[in-house]
Amino acid sequence: MSRRAEQSERLERALDGGPTPHDEETREMLAAAGALRPGYQRSPSRVRDAKEAMLREFARVQNPQEAREDAGSGDGLDEPEIHREEIELPDGVQLVLTDIEDITPERAEKTAARIARILNTRERDRQS
Template sequence: MFGRADREAERLERALEGGPIPHDLETRRAMAAAGALAPGHTRSPERIQQTHDAMMAAFMRTLNPLATRDDAGSDDGLEDVSLHREEIALPGGGELVVSDIEEITPDRLQNLAAAMAEVIQRREKDPKP
């Protein structure tokens, strides 16, 4: 009796290790049970390492923040930004003030004025609640 159980256990072990699958019903049932107990997916060691590295990098950034300079932002030319400003009259009364850090061209002004005049005209047609 023990010899038979040992033989069946050996066949099952060989089958589970990738060896030939036995055709007897008991071993097939045991393999099905083992398959049902196996996890449906496995975690990739590379993904585990990437996650660990990302967590440690975030932790180290929290512990050691970047040093700030006392003179940061000075002499870089950004503190004296010149704004371009244009005022134009809209048809039907009204005034449009356009400000930008880039130069405002006459074509751009005309397009903006036309767009704003269209918006104002649509609002006049809408019924007021």
């Protein structure tokens, strides 16, 4: 038997789960064959689920829903009411509060005090 045939036979036995050969050439071929083997297995259920999802999406794109004549009415997405409150701050500064929620007098006073405190802090910073 030739050297190549022996080597081929040892490689086949090793690939079939037999003993690992000791010679360097056959171990290198075994490593190369192992590198060619895919590192993962595709799950048949995932392949099926992906195919079904693609077909559903294709059908949805091919058959779009018809636009409703009453679309946009009564769906709760109407323009919200904007509440506005103007407040005079010390030193003649005009503060305008706007919100989609009601602006209560307590909330307006609290916000005005906070803004006035920020403005006073900035004035002191510029003077130093």
